[in-house]
Amino acid sequence: MVDAYIRVNDLSFFRGDRAIYENVSLTIPKGKITAVMGPSGTGKTTLLRLIAAQLVPNAGTIFVDGKNVHALSRSELYKVRKKMGMLFQSGALFTDMSVAENVAFPMEEHTKLSAKEIAAIVSDKLHSVGLRGAAKMMPAELSGGMARRVALARAIALDPELVMYDEPFTGQDPISKGVLVKLIRQLNDSANITSVLVSHDVKESLSIADHVCILAGGRVIAEGSAEEIRASADPQVRQFLNGEPDGPVPFHYPEDNDVDDIGDNDGPISVASKSNKDGAVQ
Amino acid sequence: MKAIISLGAWLFNWLEAVGRAGIFLVQSVCRLPVRFGESVNLLVKQLYSVGVLSLVIILVSGAFIGMVLSLQGYSILAKFGSEEAVGQLLALSLLRELSPVVTALLFAGRAGSSLTAEIGLMKATEQLSSYEMMGVDPLRRVIAPRFIAGVICLPLLSLIFSASGILGGQLVSVGWLGVYDGAFWSSMQQSVHFDTDIMNGVIKAVCFAVVVTWIAVYQGYECVPTSEGIGKATTRTVVLSSLAILALDFVLTAAMFGDF
Numbered sequence: 001m002v003d004a005y006i007r008v009n010d011l012s013f014f015r016g017d018r019a020i021y022e023n024v025s026l027t028i029p030k031g032k033i034t035a036v037m038g039p040s041g042t043g044k045t046t047l048l049r050l051i052a053a054q055l056v057p058n059a060g061t062i063f064v065d066g067k068n069v070h071a072l073s074r075s076e077l078y079k080v081r082k083k084m085g086m087l088f089q090s091g092a093l094f095t096d097m098s099v100a101e102n103v104a105f106p107m108e109e110h111t112k113l114s115a116k117e118i119a120a121i122v123s124d125k126l127h128s129v130g131l132r133g134a135a136k137m138m139p140a141e142l143s144g145g146m147a148r149r150v151a152l153a154r155a156i157a158l159d160p161e162l163v164m165y166d167e168p169f170t171g172q173d174p175i176s177k178g179v180l181v182k183l184i185r186q187l188n189d190s191a192n193i194t195s196v197l198v199s200h201d202v203k204e205s206l207s208i209a210d211h212v213c214i215l216a217g218g219r220v221i222a223e224g225s226a227e228e229i230r231a232s233a234d235p236q237v238r239q240f241l242n243g244e245p246d247g248p249v250p251f252h253y254p255e256d257n258d259v260d261d262i263g264d265n266d267g268p269i270s271v272a273s274k275s276n277k278d279g280a281v282q
Numbered sequence: 283m284k285a286i287i288s289l290g291a292w293l294f295n296w297l298e299a300v301g302r303a304g305i306f307l308v309q310s311v312c313r314l315p316v317r318f319g320e321s322v323n324l325l326v327k328q329l330y331s332v333g334v335l336s337l338v339i340i341l342v343s344g345a346f347i348g349m350v351l352s353l354q355g356y357s358i359l360a361k362f363g364s365e366e367a368v369g370q371l372l373a374l375s376l377l378r379e380l381s382p383v384v385t386a387l388l389f390a391g392r393a394g395s396s397l398t399a400e401i402g403l404m405k406a407t408e409q410l411s412s413y414e415m416m417g418v419d420p421l422r423r424v425i426a427p428r429f430i431a432g433v434i435c436l437p438l439l440s441l442i443f444s445a446s447g448i449l450g451g452q453l454v455s456v457g458w459l460g461v462y463d464g465a466f467w468s469s470m471q472q473s474v475h476f477d478t479d480i481m482n483g484v485i486k487a488v489c490f491a492v493v494v495t496w497i498a499v500y501q502g503y504e505c506v507p508t509s510e511g512i513g514k515a516t517t518r519t520v521v522l523s524s525l526a527i528l529a530l531d532f533v534l535t536a537a538m539f540g541d542f
Contacts, residue, residue, distance in 0.1 A: 052415055078417035086415045092408035106416045108320070 005030040005162060005194040006051060011060035013043070013050060020046050022218045023060070028211070033188050033195040035209035035226075037202065039240065042215045044198040045089070048164045051196070052084060053077055065161065082110055085155030085163040089170060091147040093139040099126070099150050100135040106157045125153040129183060145176030149183070156187060162194045163187065169201040177201070181208050202241055206230065214240060303500045310421040310429060310499075324427040332393045332428070333435030339392055340385060340439045341446045347380060348372060348447030352455040365455075366465035370473040372451040376444045377474065377483045378539070383531050385440040386490035390523035393435075394498035397428055398519040401502025402512035410503075425499050432495030433488070440487035482538045489530060494523045 006028035013021045020043035028034045036044055049055045051062055053069040061068050067080060093102050103122045107113055113121070126132040129149040139147060148168065155163055165184065169177050185208050188195045199205045206212065212229045214222040214237055222229055222237045229237065239247035355371040401424065404410050413420040448470075455461040474480065498519045505515035 049411075054411065054414060078419075081415055081417040084415065086412070088408040088412060090407050092412035094409055094412075095404075095407070106418075109416065109418050 003030045004028060005065060006196070007063040008047075008051075009061045009063070011050065011057050011062065013046065013055070013057045015046075019218050021057075024215075024218070024220055025060075026213050026220055026223060028194065028196055030194050031188075031192050032210035033184065033197060033208055034211040034213065035197045035199060035205040036213045036215060037199060037205055037240070038215035040200060043218070044200075044215065045166055047215075048086065048166055048196065048198055051164065052081060052086065082106075082158060083161045085158070085160040087148065087151050087155050087163065087165045087168055089167045091139070091144075091151040093142075093147055093151055093154070095139050097139075098135070099131070099137050099139070099142070102139070102150060103154045103157055106154065110158060121157070125157055126150075128156075128187070129153045130179070145172050145179070148172070148176070148180065152180075152183060152187075156191070156193075159191065160193065162196070165195065165197045165199070167199055168197065169199055169204050177204055180204075184208055202243070216240070302504075303496065306421070306425075306500055306503065307429070307496055310425040321427065324423070325431055328427045328431035329435060332397070332431045333439065336389060336392050336435070336439060337442070339388055340443050343384065343388060344381070344443040344446030345450035345453075347384060348376065348450030348452075349454045351375060351380075351447070352451040352459070356455055356459050356461070365459070365461050366469050368451070368455045368461055369466040369468075369470035372448060372455075373444075373470040373474050374479060376447045376451075377479045379483075379531075379535070381440045381444040381447065382483050382486040382490055383527060385443045385487065386436060386494055386527045387524055389432075389436050389439065389491075390494045390498070390520055390527070393432065394494050394519050394523050395516045397432070397495070397498040398502040398505070398516045399512055401425070401428070401499060402505040402507065402515050405503065405505065406507035406509075406512065425503060429495050429499050432498070433491045436491030436494065437484050437487040440483065444483070478538075485538075486531065486534050489534060490527050493526050493530060497523050497526065 004027040008024060008026045008028075011021050011024045012019065026036075036047060038044055046055065050057055051064060051069070053062075053072070056070050062070065064080060065083070067076075069077065069080060072080060093099075094105065097105065100119075100122050103125055104118050107118045107121060111118075123132055123135065126135055129152055131146060131149055131153065134142065134146060134150070139150070142150065152168075168180050168184065172180065181204050184195060184197065187193055197205060197209065206226045206229065209226050212222070212224060212226055213220055214229065216236055222232050222234055224232075230241070232238065232241075236248040238244075351372050352368055355368045356365055359365045359367050359371070401410075404424065410420045410424065413423055452466060456463050456466050501515040501519045501522075505511045
């Protein structure tokens, strides 16, 4: 097996009394595309936020490139984050800046490049996502697919070692999905990036992933190459891949509400210190 | 017994919230900017949106309040035959009390609410997370320029409010009610003192500015990032700011003018 870029050891994370993860361990190999899949609300986005140390786990450790991200000081953490790019579900473009300014922003913040050099890189990155012509547009003028591609250009502006994609295919038309699949593959291979893809779009994810993890109910229920996953006999995996309405994951929501596989998009996550109760940093 | 427990719990939560807001304020103001030029740009942008765009409402409200004060003051002062004192009445009530308070209330409604909504929406659209992921502190980048701009703008707006109010009052009392122009201005000149009246008004405005902007940015940053959460946070900004302004005004007035 190739080197692991990210190693998650015995991770447990609770939101209130609800366990999002319990003793989860997984590895993300270096230089490959890893797809983390699972039904909505299994805490896939939470996993990315834990890796980026925007949230702190209740137990367990996460090593990124050999460093325990939750034991780093604030400035060390910010240094590690510079090596990470993240594509948010909503794109999260800065609405008060043009497309080109958005892509230039991380470089202006973190490098000493001249304006001319930055402009050249911006135009190069926008070209690689096919949007050099849109450089002067504002985020509000872009379609959803274009916004996500601009966000991708911004995420790779600093040539990160790790790019995390949060539901890149959700809400995209088939053509945009195809474009994104191609871009993710291309970027991963041309720049030797480690990619983590969080998604529940089975077809697209399996088509590009080198390594797949399937999460359900706070556990990893399957891990392996795309072929191994496709060949899996596990009924829960089969239900997820084939989209069967009833099976090990019941159609009816349990009436005593005693489940732990709900909601990772259900509340104030990250940024604010308010979520300190949940273990967020900052 | 239960009432005491819940009162205690409420007080505890309240103290915790105030503490968190305090840490938040210190963190956002004390982190030094990395690039000076860019910080100036951000600040200028906020000065424009918080200050310049509030000018119209401040000028118009100031003029009307000055006009109403003159009318009311004149009708009473005329009974004692001292309608010239309307200049003094106008200037003192505006500079000491009405300008800082009304400006701060208008500012909370005009600029405070929009700050909360803007920051809340940034949170909801993951822009704040996005700054963090890029290793850029959102407190320094988003909160600090807005807070500083608010603290700079409100005292200036309050002075502009006074000026506009005095001119509006002069228009009514001199132009319409026929108060002698020279007496109007000289009664004002005699009674207004720079350090006790003008400066105390400015100090009040600075205090209100800190409180209002602090509440606005904190509510935005801490809001629940949904449309409902942003709506509630915006309402809370206006309500809390208004109450804080009025309560603080009493305390400040007692401290400044209370010893007879």
